[in-house]
Amino acid sequence: MAARQFRLPSYRLPVDGYVLLIVLCAATAAVIPARGIVAEGLDQGIKWVIALLFFLYGARLSPQAAWAGAKHWRLHLVVFAATFILFPLLGLALQPLVGAGLLSPQLYAGVILLCALPSTVQSSxxxxxxxxGNVAAAICSASVSSLIGIIITPVVVGLILHNGGSGPLISLHDVEKIGLQLFVPFLAGQLSRPLTARWMERQRKLLGYVDRGSILLVVYSAFSEGMVSGMWHQIGLSDVAVLLLVNAALLGAMLGLTTLAARKLGFHKADEITIVFCGSKKSLAAGLPMATVLFPAGMVGLAVLPLMLFHQMQLMVCAAMARRYAKRPEEDTGRRPGNDAGKPGTAQAA
Structure with a gap:
């Protein structure tokens, strides 16, 4: 009689591997921070790295893909309103936490950065x-969100922090710096597409390593500066606990409000899915380099902490939601009465 074989069940950690690498870079900076001439060289290198990142974003974003779903204007308006109006308003509503001593001004600035960022592209x-869901509309909404976020995010962050007394209003010098480090490289990438688009398509894996590696370098630099300046002595476990609660409240509120808005406005299920995922998520890839431009070097480490925690939380929650949505009956993808946005062919899944 053959012996019975037993296999232990395999489990996957519900943690994004890239987030683990980011945590590892932060831990390395805590033990071996960059100092002196190394830190100065790293700071100069980061400026070029950020320019390279936004050049790659521009070179890889196809204008045709970005505008493919532009006719679905009702859906896009809802997504953009959620991303750049509703989310920042929720962040502004959290300002009393600073007065109550539950959030430091630096961490609150990070929360505002989180709320003002564009949506993710790949994960959305x-x-x-x-x-x-409606993949074509998701491509359009997420891509255009990342594009206009280059302009809107710094303005929203500057306005809210100025009004709340947590930081200065963006000056002409800041606008010039943002333009040179973010918008000009992005525009150069767009203009380079006739020459670089095919090569970029062939080297997608290599370029993925480049932009992810660049972000890891930004994280190491930011956390090194925080260690050297002593800023990390200002944060404790209670601060992290408050941030986790704030992030959970923000994510839960946005998931609920985007779902409610999609249903009240008569969108069918496929469009509802696009609105929920594109309107409730925030881009770590855009947020980390933007933080280095918007905040003083010694403050960047604390300012990106809310975003890093939110990123992992949104991946875990949205992964579970996506699987739940996918189990619905096929007939749920049909149109709802009175909705002119759900025409056949606009809600095909990939």
Whole structure:
């Protein structure tokens, strides 16, 4: 009689591997921070790294893909309103936490940065596809969100922090710096597409390593500066606990409000999925380099902490939601009465 074989069940950690690498870089900076001439050289290198990142974003963003779903204007207006109006308003509503001593001004600045950032591109589209949502509309909304976020995010952050007394209003010098480090490289990338688009398409894996590696370098630099300046002595476990609660409240509120808005406005299920995933998520890839431009070097480490925690939380929650959406009956992808946005062919899943 053959012996019975037993296999232990395999489990996957519900943690994004890239987030683990980011945590590892932060831990390395805590033990071996960059100092002196090394830190100065790293600071100069980061400026070029950020320019390279936004050049790559511009070179890889196809204008045709960005505008493919532009006719679905009702959906896009809802997503953009959620991303750049509702989210910042929720962040502004959290300002009393600073007065109550629950959030430091530096961490609150990070929360505002989080609330003002554009939506993710890759994960928003991926979750929409898994959930059998309107992928074409997700591509358009997420891509255009990342584009206009280069302009809107710094303005929103500056206005809110100035009004709340937590930081200065963006000056002409700041606008010039943001333009040179973010918008000009992005525009150069767009203009280079006739020459670089095919090569970029062939080297997608290599370029993925480049931009992810660049972000890791930004994290190491930011956390090194925080260690050298002594800023990390200002944060404790209670601060992290408050941030986790704030992030959970923000994510829960946005998921609920985007779902409610999509249903009240008569969107069918596939469009609802796109609105929920594109309107409730924030881009870590855009937020980290933007933080180095918007905040003083010694403050960047604390300012990006809310975003890093939120990023992992949104991945875990949205992954579970996408799987749940995907289990719905096929007939749920149909149109709802009175909705002119759900025409055949606009809600096909990838």
């Amino acid at each position: 589209i991926a979750f929409t596809s898994i959930a059998r």
